[in-house]
Amino acid sequence: MADSQLICLDDTHVNEKVTEAQARFYYSEEQRRALQALVAKGEPGYRERLQDGPLRDFLSSRELRALPDAWRRYEAHLEGGGAGGGDVSLAYWPECSDTEVPPLDLGWTDKNFYRGISRVSLFTHPRKEENAPHLRQVIREMIQQAHRIIAVVMDLFTDRDIFQDIVDAAYKRRIPVYIILDEEGVKFFLEMCKCMNLSSFQIQNIRVRFVTGVGFYMPSGKIKGTLASRFLMVDGEQVATGSYSFTWSSSHIDRNILLLLTGQNVEMFDIEFRELYAISEEVNLYKELNIASPFHSGAGISELRSSTVSRKMINPKYGLVTGPAPGEMFWASRQRQESQGKLERNEEESESKKRLNQFLNDLITVEQVLPEILPPLENLGRVNRSPQRLLSFFHRDPKRKSKSRESIRDTKKDEEAGSSVANGESNSKQGKMNPNSSTGDKTKRSACVMS
Numbered sequence: 001m002a003d004s005q006l007i008c009l010d011d012t013h014v015n016e017k018v019t020e021a022q023a024r025f026y027y028s029e030e031q032r033r034a035l036q037a038l039v040a041k042g043e044p045g046y047r048e049r050l051q052d053g054p055l056r057d058f059l060s061s062r063e064l065r066a067l068p069d070a071w072r073r074y075e076a077h078l079e080g081g082g083a084g085g086g087d088v089s090l091a092y093w094p095e096c097s098d099t100e101v102p103p104l105d106l107g108w109t110d111k112n113f114y115r116g117i118s119r120v121s122l123f124t125h126p127r128k129e130e131n132a133p134h135l136r137q138v139i140r141e142m143i144q145q146a147h148r149i150i151a152v153v154m155d156l157f158t159d160r161d162i163f164q165d166i167v168d169a170a171y172k173r174r175i176p177v178y179i180i181l182d183e184e185g186v187k188f189f190l191e192m193c194k195c196m197n198l199s200s201f202q203i204q205n206i207r208v209r210f211v212t213g214v215g216f217y218m219p220s221g222k223i224k225g226t227l228a229s230r231f232l233m234v235d236g237e238q239v240a241t242g243s244y245s246f247t248w249s250s251s252h253i254d255r256n257i258l259l260l261l262t263g264q265n266v267e268m269f270d271i272e273f274r275e276l277y278a279i280s281e282e283v284n285l286y287k288e289l290n291i292a293s294p295f296h297s298g299a300g301i302s303e304l305r306s307s308t309v310s311r312k313m314i315n316p317k318y319g320l321v322t323g324p325a326p327g328e329m330f331w332a333s334r335q336r337q338e339s340q341g342k343l344e345r346n347e348e349e350s351e352s353k354k355r356l357n358q359f360l361n362d363l364i365t366v367e368q369v370l371p372e373i374l375p376p377l378e379n380l381g382r383v384n385r386s387p388q389r390l391l392s393f394f395h396r397d398p399k400r401k402s403k404s405r406e407s408i409r410d411t412k413k414d415e416e417a418g419s420s421v422a423n424g425e426s427n428s429k430q431g432k433m434n435p436n437s438s439t440g441d442k443t444k445r446s447a448c449v450m451s
Contacts, residue, residue, distance in 0.1 A: 030053050030054075031055070031058060032216075032218065033053075034049045035216065035218065036219075036220075037049040038068060039071045039218070039221070042068065046064070071223050072221055072223075074222065102277060104176075104178065104277065106207060107149070109149045109270075110236075111236035111270075116262055118261075118262060118263030119260075120259060122258075122259060123138055123257070123258040124257050124258070125244070125251070125255060134251070136159075138260060139162060139232060142240060143162065143232075146175055146234045146235055148175065149178075149234070149236060150169060150232075151179075151180075152166070152177075152178070152179045152231075152232050153231050154179070154180075154182075154246050155182045155227050155230060156188060156245050157181060158248070160196060162246050167196075167198065167206070170202070170204070170206050177206045177207070178277065179209070180210065180211060180276050182212070183224075193288075193289055198289060200286065200292060200293065203285050206285065208282075208285055209283060210227075210280060211227050212227065229272075229276075230244065230245055233269050233273060236270060238260065238262050239261045241258070243257050244256040
């Protein structure tokens with residue numbers, strides 16, 4: 001339970017009266033009754049209500065004309081009640097209030113933690129500096145440089161050049177585009193689309209929806225509000241917001257201001273857009289522009305599938321009975337071409353696989369000739385340790401490899417024979433030099449014994 005509700009349960013608590021002079025003054029029950037009198041009886045009833053209570057006039061002449069026109073009766077009253085068919089009460093009826101949350105079926109940016117360096121740039125019309133770009137140029141460059149996502153929230157969108165950039169991004173670069181408009185501005189947006197002669201492939205990656213303002217609720221109906229937000233988000237990294245609307249008049253006639261935000265400043269706009277998209281309602285461009293939808297195989301106008309059907313189509317067991325999902329980024333024609341190309345390439349792939357297997361088998365059966373093992377370097381050093389001889393040995397002719405090895409073996413034999421001969425000669429010499437060595441030792445030993 002909320003803290004405000006817990007405070008109301010306390011018997012000793014007395015709600016503090018907030019006056020109009022205080023900054024936190026927002027809601028007034030007297031103003032609500034005056035609005036109800038305005039809707040029911042017109043401006044005379046509104047003036048009468050102001051005189052009855054201690055309430056000053058809080059509406060302008062423009063609001064006095066616009067608010068009664070924006071009032072709408074609740075749909076539940078017109079439909080004849082809730083589940084039981086009687087009058088609608090304050091009870092909660094899921095069949096009357098529950099609606100599906102529309103999914104971002106084309107995908108969304110993954111910028112959740114780091115969005116780059118945070119910067120703020122200010123642009124005005126008219127320009128403060130000669131080298132400063134025009135507001136329209138800033139918006140068009142952002143759209144033309146987009147890579148992942150384009151999200152637009154606009155009260156009035158009738159600039160054909162800006163929308164053409166969006167169509168090119170969605171059609172040529174396959175970038176998902178989400179557009180949220182005010183309900184009153186949808187008809188003007190559709191007029192612009194009809195004049196551009198769009199095709200089904202050009203709007204396949206574009207989702208258009210509309211919302212209204214918060215509104216003011218009364219017992220018998222609601223005064224509908226308008227969408228006054230204006231911002232453009234690109235790739236989850238940049239946001240352009242301000243008083244600038246996507247219209248020709250706003251670009252050339254009106255005075256406007258535009259803020260370009262980057263980095264972590266974009267996070268709140270990301271959240272705001274997803275919340276607006278969740279409460280928005282669909283604008284079916286295929287139906288409004290009389291274009292056949294590519295999501296269904298039959299001719300004629302067809303509606304997009306709901307989010308429930310889209311989630312079912314993810315399950316493999318539904319893949320055999322359903323067509324392609326509406327949120328696919330690739331064109332349907334290209335998918336058909338690829339499927340036909342796969343059938344044509346099956347035979348070629350089978351032949352290529354056979355050739356590859358045959359080639360691999362041939363490689364395995366080829367007789368390999370192992371190279372001869374060279375003698376260790378330490379043996380080479382015994383023959384001749386000069387660098388020139390070693391270098392000449394490694395760079396010799398391969399045809400003379402066997403001869404060189406035989407010569408190395410012959411030199412080894414010669415060394416062994418030479419060493420044996422040398423040892424024999426030295427022993428003989430020692431024998432000649434000491435012929436009576438054994439007799440001399442005997443005489444010495446005998447002399448020692450006699451002594």
